[in-house]
Amino acid sequence: MSYSPTPPRELDDxxxxxxxxxxxxLLRHTARYAEELAEYREREARLSERDDDENHEERPDDLPDDVPSKATITVKEINDNRYYWQWREGDKIxxxxKGPVNSNE
Incomplete structure (x- = not known):
């Protein structure tokens, strides 16, 4: 008898x-893409919520001059670096x- 994983009920047949x-x-490539897409959509939702919030917090002390005050901190690996300011400019993120990941933040 061979094992076959049971797909989540939420997935379309x-x-x-x-x-x-x-x-x-190809399944591993698909899984990697699905994870990145989920992270992107979650980040988009956070940025959209923040854009909708009229009570923006004051500019953080450690925010660089070339980063908008609406930017959020995201732990994401890009070019072997992790820990980024991210913000939306039109349709782009x-x-x-920012610096190395600090597990205390």
Whole structure:
């Protein structure tokens, strides 16, 4: 008897069938993309909520001059660096390296 994982009920049957036909390499690429897409959408939602909030906090002391006050801190690996200011400019998400990750923050 061989083991086959049970897909989450929330997944569309057509998507489950298409995934079942893919190679392990393509499934890993798909999983990586799905994780990055989820992070992107969560970040977009946070930035959108912050844009909608009329009571923006004062500019943090450690915020660089070229980073808008609406920027948020995001732990994301880009070019082997983790810990970024991120903000929205039109349809794009901008990032600026802040420094190494501090587990206390």
């Amino acid at each position: 057509g998507l489950v069938e298409r995934l079942a036909d893919q190679s392990p390499v 901008r990032s600026k390296y």
